[in-house]
Amino acid sequence: MIYFSTSKASTPVSIKRATLEGLAPDGGLYVPSEIPTFSSGELSLLESAGFSDIALAIAKKFIEGEIPPDILQDLVASCYDFPTPIISLDGSTFVEELFHGPTLAFKDYGARFLGRLTGRFAAEDHRLITVLVATSGDTGSAVASGFHGIANTRVVILYPSGKVSRLQEQQLTTAGGNVHALEVRGDFDDCQRLVKEAFVDPELRMRHTLTSANSINIARLIPQSFYYAWATLELKRQYGLEKPLFSVPSGNYGNLTAGVLARRMGFPIGHFIAASNTNDSVTRYLEEGRYEPRPTRRTLSTAMDVGNPSNFARLRHFYGDSREAMAADITGISITDKETMETIRNSRERFDYLMDPHTAVGFAALEKYRMKSGSSSPGVVLSTAHPAKFREAMQDALQEEVDVPERLASCLNLKKESTLINPDFRDLSSFLNGLDT
Numbered sequence: 426m427i428y429f430s431t432s433k434a435s436t437p438v439s440i441k442r443a444t445l446e447g448l449a450p451d452g453g454l455y456v457p458s459e460i461p462t463f464s465s466g467e468l469s470l471l472e473s474a475g476f477s478d479i480a481l482a483i484a485k486k487f488i489e490g491e492i493p494p495d496i497l498q499d500l501v502a503s504c505y506d507f508p509t510p511i512i513s514l515d516g517s518t519f520v521e522e523l524f525h526g527p528t529l530a531f532k533d534y535g536a537r538f539l540g541r542l543t544g545r546f547a548a549e550d551h552r553l554i555t556v557l558v559a560t561s562g563d564t565g566s567a568v569a570s571g572f573h574g575i576a577n578t579r580v581v582i583l584y585p586s587g588k589v590s591r592l593q594e595q596q597l598t599t600a601g602g603n604v605h606a607l608e609v610r611g612d613f614d615d616c617q618r619l620v621k622e623a624f625v626d627p628e629l630r631m632r633h634t635l636t637s638a639n640s641i642n643i644a645r646l647i648p649q650s651f652y653y654a655w656a657t658l659e660l661k662r663q664y665g666l667e668k669p670l671f672s673v674p675s676g677n678y679g680n681l682t683a684g685v686l687a688r689r690m691g692f693p694i695g696h697f698i699a700a701s702n703t704n705d706s707v708t709r710y711l712e713e714g715r716y717e718p719r720p721t722r723r724t725l726s727t728a729m730d731v732g733n734p735s736n737f738a739r740l741r742h743f744y745g746d747s748r749e750a751m752a753a754d755i756t757g758i759s760i761t762d763k764e765t766m767e768t769i770r771n772s773r774e775r776f777d778y779l780m781d782p783h784t785a786v787g788f789a790a791l792e793k794y795r796m797k798s799g800s801s802s803p804g805v806v807l808s809t810a811h812p813a814k815f816r817e818a819m820q821d822a823l824q825e826e827v828d829v830p831e832r833l834a835s836c837l838n839l840k841k842e843s844t845l846i847n848p849d850f851r852d853l854s855s856f857l858n859g860l861d862t
């Protein structure tokens with residue numbers, strides 16, 4: 426399998442190069458030259474498989490020949506040593522809980538796979554890879570956790586001082602080992618600018634092998650298809666239900682793009698609902714055919730506050746740039762903060778089930794879609810975060826405290842270790858040059 430850039434101006438590369446580079450040299454996103462498919466025979470073999478077996482079957486098709494099968498098997502098994510439960514709300518609406526990993530958000534699925542794959546490829550070449558990541562909160566903690574303790578890698582996280590929650594800051598600054606936190610006197614845009622400057626600085630690039638770990642990396646995208654495949658098989662096994670709708674709370678649209686991959690591979694998925702908050706550039710594209718990114722608006726589902734989604738170019742590529750083709754598979758529905766709050770309250774009353782604000786956007790969009798289309802297909806809402814990660818919004822909606830699970834609370838008592846820097850490239854480069862090479 427080879428991978429080429431959506432901008433088509435750079436030469437095709439192996440999965441190893443695509444993983445280690447992240448972004449293609451021409452600024453495009455790597456995509457597989459063709460999407461591998463599962464025959465009906467292969468699909469029926471998977472009918473009784475567990476999560477790791479399904480993940481391995483998919484990973485093999487994308488990584489064929491690059492990693493010995495037994496090593497890939499161990500790698501996948503060590504990524505997904507936590508459960509992926511599918512909860513029935515009413516017999517035809519389900520929540521797939523993607524928050525049982527170490528940082529309690531679905532980003533663990535991609536970040537753990539990317540971390541282990543990067544470590545493996547770096548070790549083959551006897552290289553030390555430095556992952557630079559700017560974060561406004563959740564991506565940083567998943568990446569820190571996904572790379573923590575992985576030989577031949579280290580992570581440098583830049584986060585805006587005073588602009589992330591205490592819990593997020595503790596998650597970012599207490600890992601230790603090969604994870605370094607830089608607290609930037611500035612905002613998220615300063616952090617992002619510093620990272621971009623580092624990638625184009627010839628002197629830094631001479632001394633360090635830099636890579637990025639945001640959702641544009643194809644090795645973060647592939648593993649996100651695993652839980653779509655798992656859900657189709659589980660629904661059939663446990664409930665005899667087929668061809669579910671998937672409602673996907675979306676920000677950069679990586680999660681949704683992975684769903685499209687799963688469907689093209691042959692896993693039986695009915696239709697997608699691209700659930701957004703009021704950052705609705707993609708929703709408007711699907712309805713009107715014009716893509717007009719807008720400045721980001723602040724909402725309750727903060728991890729989806731993206732005005733110009735980075736994975737949209739990849740999604741468009743998979744639909745040959747045709748809005749009609751995309752709209753045949755995907756309906757965009759945008760949800761206000763008021764609707765999000767009401768959904769958090771109603772779902773607790775109706776189902777005795779707590780949804781975080783992102784999951785609530787997904788659930789509300791599924792209900793709207795069903796009302797509009799009259800569809801009676803089974804529906805799966807992807808639950809992207811544990812409610813305790815967004816305690817303030819939950820408290821506002823419910824007027825009561827949400828319990829924080831032990832594996833999240835444990836980092837609150839650890840000592841914060843971070844380096845305070847100015848939003849100045851010289852501060853970042855002297856920090857990086859002070860690390861061992």
Ligand SMILES: *Cc1c(COP(=O)(O)O)cnc(C)c1O
Pocket residue numbers: 530531532563640674675676677678679680681728729783809810
């Ligand atoms: C990142 C994130 C999203 C959005 O996922 P994309 O792949 O960027 O669309 C949704 N919910 C939560 C909790 C997230 O952390």
